[in-house]
Amino acid sequence: MAMNSAQIAQPSLSVQIASLNLKNPIITASGTFGYGEEYSGFIDIERLGAIVVKGLSITPKKGNPPPRIIETPAGMLNAIGLQNIGIAVFINDKLPFLRQFKTPVIANFFGDTVDEYIRAAEALSNANGVHALEMNVSCPNKEASWCVFGTNPETLSHVVSMVRKVTRLPLIVKLSPNVTDIGLMARVAEDSGADAISLVNTLTAMCVDINRRKPILANITGGLSGPAIRPVAVRMVWEACKAVKIPVIGMGGIMNFKDAIEFLIVGAKAIAVGTANFVNPLATIDIIEGIEKYMIEEGFTDINQLIGSLKI
Amino acid sequence: MSKHFPVEIISNSSINQQFHLLAVRPLSEIIPPEPGQFYMLQAGDNYDPLIKRPLSIFNYYEMRLEFLFRTRGRGTSYLSRTRTGETIHLIGPLGNGYSPPNGDFIVIAGGIGIASLMPLLRQFNKKAVLFYGARNSNELLMLDTACELARKSFISTDDGSKGQKGLITGLFVDFIESNPECKLLPVYCCGSLPMLKTLSLIIESHNMICYASVEEYMACGVGACLGCVVKIKNDEENGFSYKTVCKDGPVFELKDLIWQ
Numbered sequence: 001m002a003m004n005s006a007q008i009a010q011p012s013l014s015v016q017i018a019s020l021n022l023k024n025p026i027i028t029a030s031g032t033f034g035y036g037e038e039y040s041g042f043i044d045i046e047r048l049g050a051i052v053v054k055g056l057s058i059t060p061k062k063g064n065p066p067p068r069i070i071e072t073p074a075g076m077l078n079a080i081g082l083q084n085i086g087i088a089v090f091i092n093d094k095l096p097f098l099r100q101f102k103t104p105v106i107a108n109f110f111g112d113t114v115d116e117y118i119r120a121a122e123a124l125s126n127a128n129g130v131h132a133l134e135m136n137v138s139c140p141n142k143e144a145s146w147c148v149f150g151t152n153p154e155t156l157s158h159v160v161s162m163v164r165k166v167t168r169l170p171l172i173v174k175l176s177p178n179v180t181d182i183g184l185m186a187r188v189a190e191d192s193g194a195d196a197i198s199l200v201n202t203l204t205a206m207c208v209d210i211n212r213r214k215p216i217l218a219n220i221t222g223g224l225s226g227p228a229i230r231p232v233a234v235r236m237v238w239e240a241c242k243a244v245k246i247p248v249i250g251m252g253g254i255m256n257f258k259d260a261i262e263f264l265i266v267g268a269k270a271i272a273v274g275t276a277n278f279v280n281p282l283a284t285i286d287i288i289e290g291i292e293k294y295m296i297e298e299g300f301t302d303i304n305q306l307i308g309s310l311k312i
Numbered sequence: 313m314s315k316h317f318p319v320e321i322i323s324n325s326s327i328n329q330q331f332h333l334l335a336v337r338p339l340s341e342i343i344p345p346e347p348g349q350f351y352m353l354q355a356g357d358n359y360d361p362l363i364k365r366p367l368s369i370f371n372y373y374e375m376r377l378e379f380l381f382r383t384r385g386r387g388t389s390y391l392s393r394t395r396t397g398e399t400i401h402l403i404g405p406l407g408n409g410y411s412p413p414n415g416d417f418i419v420i421a422g423g424i425g426i427a428s429l430m431p432l433l434r435q436f437n438k439k440a441v442l443f444y445g446a447r448n449s450n451e452l453l454m455l456d457t458a459c460e461l462a463r464k465s466f467i468s469t470d471d472g473s474k475g476q477k478g479l480i481t482g483l484f485v486d487f488i489e490s491n492p493e494c495k496l497l498p499v500y501c502c503g504s505l506p507m508l509k510t511l512s513l514i515i516e517s518h519n520m521i522c523y524a525s526v527e528e529y530m531a532c533g534v535g536a537c538l539g540c541v542v543k544i545k546n547d548e549e550n551g552f553s554y555k556t557v558c559k560d561g562p563v564f565e566l567k568d569l570i571w572q
Contacts, residue, residue: 031537032532032536034536038534038535038536038559039536041313042315042316062549063538063554065543065572066528066541066542066554066572067529068529068539068541069529069531069537069539070529071362071363071386071387071529074360076362076531078537078539080537226359226362227360227362275531277536278536278537281316
């Protein structure tokens with residue numbers, strides 16, 4: 001007897017990231033979804049696995065002068081300069097809106113110094129409605145000749161372990177892809193107390209105006225995102241998944257459910273949608289529905305059967 | 313409020329080499345746009361070009377949106393090649409448009425800048441004194457329509473191929489100096505950066521109110537990516553803050569803009 005649709009059990013999409021229970025593995029990537037309000041008119045926030053908000057710092061940041069963005073082949077380059085309203089304004093003005101949803105809120109944060117990271121983590125950990133922290137370690141360390149925290153194992157280890165001491169919230173470390181050995185950086189984050197890692201942040205890149213012979217972005221270099229970087233991101237997520245036991249959140253150029261499934265297959269427990277939100281404000285919902293349909297068609301009843309199912 | 317919705321191309325006509333008029337029919341219910349608002353238009357297939365392109369609404373009536381644009385890069389050339397019957401996706405209406413005038417007003421358009429100002433001329437028929445300038449007569453787009461909608465029109469081109477030879481800002485200065493009572497009228501403008509810069513000096517010296525629509529590269533159109541900022545004067549540190557063209561604008565008071 002043919003099964004009718006009512007008899008097909010809805011597959012389970014729920015995943016566990018440290019102590020966070022996500023109803024599905026689709027989250028938004030920091031800096032591409034504002035503070036949630038920007039997209040709440042387009043999609044039902046409740047349907048998302050989690051929201052990661054625009055990166056926050058203890059003091060507000062004005063950001064870089066324009067031009068800040070430029071389109072590249074199948075991608076975009078940005079140097080926004082971490083413009084943000086600051087943690088205090090976020091807690092007062094933005095968190096109340098986000099608290100009305102059952103969707104967990106992951107606060108992305110950064111600092112120019114280790115002390116700023118610590119103060120940011122403390123302030124966010126005490127806020128009602130923040131369920132996890134994501135540390136952006138791809139910004140320059142003003143105390144150590146502007147090298148980027150996350151591209152040096154020692155500075156990465158130091159800043160992550162210092163933050164670990166001041167928060168009990170799940171701590172996700174967002175790794176920079178601009179390193180030679182991503183597995184090593186992933187292990188360093190794990191050994192320093194991270195509960196999960198997320199990657200990739202944008203790839204450092206540059207575009208030149210050949211008529212003016214000048215960089216196109218005012219900041220000279222920027223971060224590359226979009227489908228152009230996806231194969232690089234898949235490879236790095238695969239390497240990171242092999243290197244650590246903690247959950248890995250994969251991202252980098254995910255535009256549709258097929259892209260998302262690539263990341264799940266190589267081992268990502270969850271995936272983040274970034275640049276795709278700009279192109280299609282409904283991208284996250286389309287991806288959730290696409291994964292569900294794929295699972296039914298392929299006979300998966302639980303998304304955890306799919307995660308890390310790469311055959312080599 | 314804005315939406316992401318599919319549209320069917322009704323017609324796509326070339327006005328002259330670089331300029332196109334694109335008419336689309338929304339395939340789902342839309343929110344009516346206000347003069348000065350814009351849409352993000354899908355400008356590629358298979359994610360290349362990736363980012364939607366911001367275009368001002370040029371004309372809107374029941375289930376029809378029209379965009380007048382110049383072909384400049386990969387995205388606008390894609391749009392210029394779309395054909396009747398094809399479907400693309402739009403986001404909109406977006407941004408804060410022109411604050412509606414309360415009576416007579418002045419419009420200053422530079423070239424393709426007319427696209428953003430035309431809905432204002434249409435909505436307030438015969439209320440505007442129009443100043444419309446361009447490099448040459450080919451770039452004075454929809455000139456007859458614009459003049460018909462205005463109470464009075466002044467035209468100029470850089471090369472003298474139509475109207476007065478010279479800059480439109482020159483005609484505007486002559487006009488307000490001989491009609492000082494018009495300094496009380498609000499000015500609405502959209503045009504090139506040099507035009508806006510010259511105009512800002514005129515507006516300041518005559519103590520007038522002017523609303524300018526500006527453009528910047530943008531990715532999202534909804535205030536999320538923070539890519540499209542301009543410097544706006546205020547009391548914050550260093551006397552300015554960055555405001556998004558897409559959400560805080562695209563219309564700003566001209567006196568508040570700080571030029572890069």
